Amino acid sequence: MEKYLKGTEKREIFIKDEEDTNPDYGWKPEERPIEVYLKYVAINLDKPVGPSSHEIVAWLRRLLGIEKVAHAGTLEGC
Amino acid sequence: MSRAIKVLPVLLKEDKEYVCVMRLHGDVDDASLRKVVNMFKGPIYQRPPLRSAVKRALRVRRIYDIRILERDGRNVLLQVWCEAGTYMRKLCHDIGEILGVGAHMQELRRIRSGSLDEDHYLATLHDVVDAFFFWKEHKLEEPLRQSFIPVEYTIQHIPKVVIRDSAVDAICHGAPLTVPGILQVENGIKVRDTVAIMTLKGELVALGEAVMRSEQMLTAKKGIAVKTKAVIMEPGTYPSMWKKKKKSGAGAGI
Numbered sequence: 001m002e003k004y005l006k007g008t009e010k011r012e013i014f015i016k017d018e019e020d021t022n023p024d025y026g027w028k029p030e031e032r033p034i035e036v037y038l039k040y041v042a043i044n045l046d047k048p049v050g051p052s053s054h055e056i057v058a059w060l061r062r063l064l065g066i067e068k069v070a071h072a073g074t075l076e077g078c
Numbered sequence: 079m080s081r082a083i084k085v086l087p088v089l090l091k092e093d094k095e096y097v098c099v100m101r102l103h104g105d106v107d108d109a110s111l112r113k114v115v116n117m118f119k120g121p122i123y124q125r126p127p128l129r130s131a132v133k134r135a136l137r138v139r140r141i142y143d144i145r146i147l148e149r150d151g152r153n154v155l156l157q158v159w160c161e162a163g164t165y166m167r168k169l170c171h172d173i174g175e176i177l178g179v180g181a182h183m184q185e186l187r188r189i190r191s192g193s194l195d196e197d198h199y200l201a202t203l204h205d206v207v208d209a210f211f212f213w214k215e216h217k218l219e220e221p222l223r224q225s226f227i228p229v230e231y232t233i234q235h236i237p238k239v240v241i242r243d244s245a246v247d248a249i250c251h252g253a254p255l256t257v258p259g260i261l262q263v264e265n266g267i268k269v270r271d272t273v274a275i276m277t278l279k280g281e282l283v284a285l286g287e288a289v290m291r292s293e294q295m296l297t298a299k300k301g302i303a304v305k306t307k308a309v310i311m312e313p314g315t316y317p318s319m320w321k322k323k324k325k326s327g328a329g330a331g332i
Contacts, residue, residue, distance in 0.1 A: 003189075003197070004095055004159075004189070004190055004195060005095060005142065005143040005144075005145070005157060005158075005159035006093065006095065006142070006143075006159055006190070009235070011237065011264050011265060011266060012264065012265045013238075013240075013262050013263070013264050013265075014262065014263050014264075014265060014292070014296055015261070015262050016260055016261055016262060016263060016295070016296050017242075017260070017261050018261070019242055019243075019261055019278070020278070021243050021277060021278035021279055022243050025243060025246075025315065025316045025317060026243075026246075026277055026279050026281050026311075026315050026316055027279065027281070028279045028280055028281075029228035029229075029230045029231075029279075029280055029281060029282075030223070030228065032228075034213070034219050034222065034223075037223065037226075037228070038080065038222075038226065039080045039081045039082070039312070040080070040081055040082050040228055040229045040230075040282075040310065040311075041080070041082055041226035041227060041228060041229060042082055042085075042194075042226070042227055042228075042229050042231070042232045043201055043206060043225060043226055043227070044194045044198070044199045044200050044201060044227060044231075045200075045201060045202075045203070045206070046196070046200045046201065046202045046203075047203075048202075048203065056203070060206070063206075063207065063210065064210060069083075070083050070086055
């Protein structure tokens with residue numbers, strides 16, 4: 001039995017034109033310098049039972065000193 | 079976080095998978111339970127519960143699939159794959175109503191949301207706190223890079239359009255993506271679909287709404303292919319060819 005109900009989708013990429021990318025600009029996501037890396041991140045959080053998503057976000061904001069923390073979807077009231 | 083926050087409106091609309099414990103209030107045989115649970119596959123009506131963040135109007139939500147994982151008397155372990163905005167508490171309640179015995183949701187765990195599931199890149203609060211400490215106090219980056227994942231990992235399931243370096247900065251300033259800027263297109267994109275505009279390095283530049291189908295993006299010579307909706311990449315990350323061109327005329331170098 002597959003763990004997830006949604007199966008894996010196969011998608012194809014079509015090449016319209018070929019070109020190189022200049023290594024002087026941008027980075028592969030994993031290779032961004034840490035200060036840049038942290039601008040483009042998410043956490044796949046294993047939320048503990050108890051505190052609400054809102055409380056976790058407020059707590060992370062304080063901890064990390066980052067204003068722009070938000071969550072994608074709460075379980076409360078579901 | 080930070081600039082990545084702009085992907086949220088798209089992530090909130092992603093399909094979800096849950097595992098939940100439904101507690102029946104009376105005795106029901108296996109066959110009836112299975113039959114009623116199966117009735118909830120497909121589109122269902124749901125009124126958001128009293129304590130909810132949205133307007134309490136009756137709305138339709140789609141249950142893509144649902145299965146009974148285990149059963150122990152009145153406790154039923156359900157797995158549900160559904161559209162965003164489906165209330166599991168309500169679903170359990172409604173299953174109980176149809177069964178005629180009543181039921182409520184006892185426990186809930188979301189196991190997948192869009193491309194993020196509980197088997198990949200999952201971090202606990204402890205991981206996050208430790209990683210942050212290691213970085214602050216010991217300049218160790220690795221734990222931080224494990225707990226915090228690139229925003230690109232959250233949009234893996236969204237169809238992609240890969241663009242030229244020279245087209246990137248205009249998009250960062252909110253310009254729509256035109257056909258000449260496109261290098262690669264994923265198949266299956268329909269008009270009005272959400273698409274991710276990517277660089278050749280695999281960076282997310284912006285999220286947008288398709289104005290053309292995949293086939294049109296590949297065959298058209300000009301025209302707007304994607305309307306830019308949310309810019310993720312900071313302007314200035316790539317050089318702004320478009321500004322220079324405007325000032326000194328087409329054909330002027332970088």
